[in-house]
Amino acid sequence: xxxxxxxNLTVTFDTADGPFKAVDGVNFKxxxxxxxxxxxxxxxxxxxxxxxxxxLLPKTATITADKMTFEGKDIQNLSERERRxxxxxxxxxxxxxxxxxxxxxxxxxxxxxxxxxxxxNLSGRERQARSVELFELVGIxxxxxxxxxxxxxxxxxxxxxxxxxxxxxxxxxxLIADEPxxxxxxxxxxxxxxxxxDIQRQNNMALIMITHDMGxxxxxxxxxxxxxxxxxxxxxxxxxxxxxPQNPYTKALLSALPERADGDRLPTVSDFADTFEQEGxxx
Ligand SMILES: Nc1ncnc2c1ncn2[C@@H]1O[C@H](COP(=O)(O)OP(=O)(O)OP(=O)(O)O)[C@@H](O)[C@H]1O
Numbered sequence: 001x002x003x004x005x006x007x008n009l010t011v012t013f014d015t016a017d018g019p020f021k022a023v024d025g026v027n028f029k030x031x032x033x034x035x036x037x038x039x040x041x042x043x044x045x046x047x048x049x050x051x052x053x054x055x056l057l058p059k060t061a062t063i064t065a066d067k068m069t070f071e072g073k074d075i076q077n078l079s080e081r082e083r084r085x086x087x088x089x090x091x092x093x094x095x096x097x098x099x100x101x102x103x104x105x106x107x108x109x110x111x112x113x114x115x116x117x118x119x120x121n122l123s124g125r126e127r128q129a130r131s132v133e134l135f136e137l138v139g140i141x142x143x144x145x146x147x148x149x150x151x152x153x154x155x156x157x158x159x160x161x162x163x164x165x166x167x168x169x170x171x172x173x174x175l176i177a178d179e180p181x182x183x184x185x186x187x188x189x190x191x192x193x194x195x196x197x198d199i200q201r202q203n204n205m206a207l208i209m210i211t212h213d214m215g216x217x218x219x220x221x222x223x224x225x226x227x228x229x230x231x232x233x234x235x236x237x238x239x240x241x242x243x244x245p246q247n248p249y250t251k252a253l254l255s256a257l258p259e260r261a262d263g264d265r266l267p268t269v270s271d272f273a274d275t276f277e278q279e280g281x282x283x
Pocket of ligand 1: 013015020040
């Protein structure tokens with residue numbers, strides 16, 4: 001049984017200028033142990049698709065789908081209580097800005113403890129032990145001391161490790177990582193990606209990686225969904241996508257990779273816009 005299955009997902013926002021369709025007919029499936037990348041440039045509806053799954057969009061959003069199931073169970077019409085039980089426990093998400101995702105007024109230890117309190121029956125002592133264990137797992141040195149830190153006392157990389165520790169604290173079956181390394185230094189990016197992949201393997205989790213970075217896709221994913229202006233352009237295995245992209249937009253994304261440049265100037269996706277604006281949207 002698939003962990004998550006989405007068919008024909010659309011999200012329309014009510015805006016001052018009228019309805020705006022941010023996601024238009026997206027489909028995908030992830031199974032246990034799968035790593036799916038959702039790739040596309042800024043504004044292509046990657047985050048909105050996942051926030052729709054999590055039920056985290058504002059009331060101005062209208063979400064429709066022919067199918068949206070988690071482990072075979074429909075998640076479109078969950079009550080608030082059912083959603084709280086699912087989110088944070090079975091499905092977790094980490095975001096681009098780790099420092100902004102943590103509450104600056106509380107220690108990171110307090111925040112991880114709150115998460116464990118909400119989703120487990122552990123005693124205070126057991127939660128403290130589990131917090132230390134989680135910090136060790138995500139590679140935070142001197143965990144007992146670091147648990148007493150406020151977010152601003154930690155580096156961006158450490159804050160992202162804290163976010164990962166919180167996200168995996170209740171052993172989710174699906175982790176959604178939304179541009180988890182974009183705000184970090186290049187050297188730290190690689191460490192965080194490796195950490196996510198290690199955790200994914202150890203826990204047999206499904207992992208959805210949202211990114212605009214084809215390098216991250218190549219290093220992490222098994223399958224890839226390519227989105228452009230809210231629409232799904234292509235879905236393929238990662239090797240297939242790099243070797244034989246079918247959609248003009250995917251071809252443009254790949255041609256814009258710095259290592260594929262053959263002139264003095266780096267190409268950009270918009271250099272190829274004529275091709276995929278005409279052909280891509282129809283394929
Ligand atoms: N609450 C909202 N109201 C109206 N439009 C929104 C809202 N949230 C997002 N959008 C719009 O939906 C579109 C898709 O946004 P989304 O954040 O999913 O893009 P993305 O592909 O994840 O890009 P990025 O990497 O920049 O976040 C964008 O045009 C965005 O401006």
